[in-house]
Amino acid sequence: MSGNIVISGSTDRTLKVWDAENGECIHTLYGHTSTVRCIHLHDKQVVSGSRDATLRLWDVDSGECLHVLTGHVAAVRCVQYDGRRVVSGGYDFMVKVWDPETETCLHTLQGHTNRVYSLQFDGAYVVSGSLDTSIRVWDVVTGGCVHTLTGHQSLTSGMELKNNILVSGNADSTVRVWDIRTGQCLHTLQGTVSPL
Incomplete structure (x- = not known):
């Protein structure tokens, strides 16, 4: 949601x-050939990721598809967009950094051994959470892995990154607080009995 606009993605392949x-409904956006799995709104543009393994950048005001990003070989599950770069994670175990204007993949970040379900991106760092528990x-800039954060026992389903502090929610019923500069877990919050 941004201002007075809400964007939804659906199994009917539309946004x-x-x-x-x-x-x-102001616009219905057509173009994906399978379920829309993730969206990220930035100002008047939205990026969508789909089970069709593509990402699309749309203009919210006109409903026009501006760019199509291809390169994943399985469903795209999570996406972030800062107005300059798109970051995507997928069922192909990959994280990709894109220049949407040129439709170019700048980096393919390899290291996860299972599906990537969650992302955060602050302009300097990309943080990815996977079914491999890491x-x-x-x-x-370099595409290199700076830290591998371990301690969760299951899928990291949600994260929030601000001022180099990452909060991760996990299906192991814990929330962990990390310093991404050092890779240290600062706190483990446990109080739920159900997965987060």
Whole structure:
């Protein structure tokens, strides 16, 4: 959601742009050939990732597809966009950094041994969470893995990154707080009995 706009993605292969005030659909965005698995809105542009292994960059105002990014070989499960670069993670165990204007993959970040389900991107670092139970911190310029964060026992389903502090929620019912500069776990929060 951004301002008065809400974006939804669906199993019907479309995205919809909604007016949050009156609930009306402004645009239906067509182009994906399978389920839309993830979206990320930045200003007036949205990036979508799909089971069709592609990403699409859309203009929210016009509904036009501006760019198509191809290179994953399985479903795209998570995406982040900062207005300059797109970062995507997929069922092919890969994380990719893209220049959407040229539709070029700048880096393919390899190291996970299972599907990538969650991402955070702050312009300097990419953080990826996988079904392999690890979280990896990557340097966006070099494409190198800076740290592998271990301690979770299952899938990291959600993360938030701010000021070099990462909070990760995991299906092992814990929340962990990390310093991504050092790779150290600062806190483990446990209080739920169900997966997060």
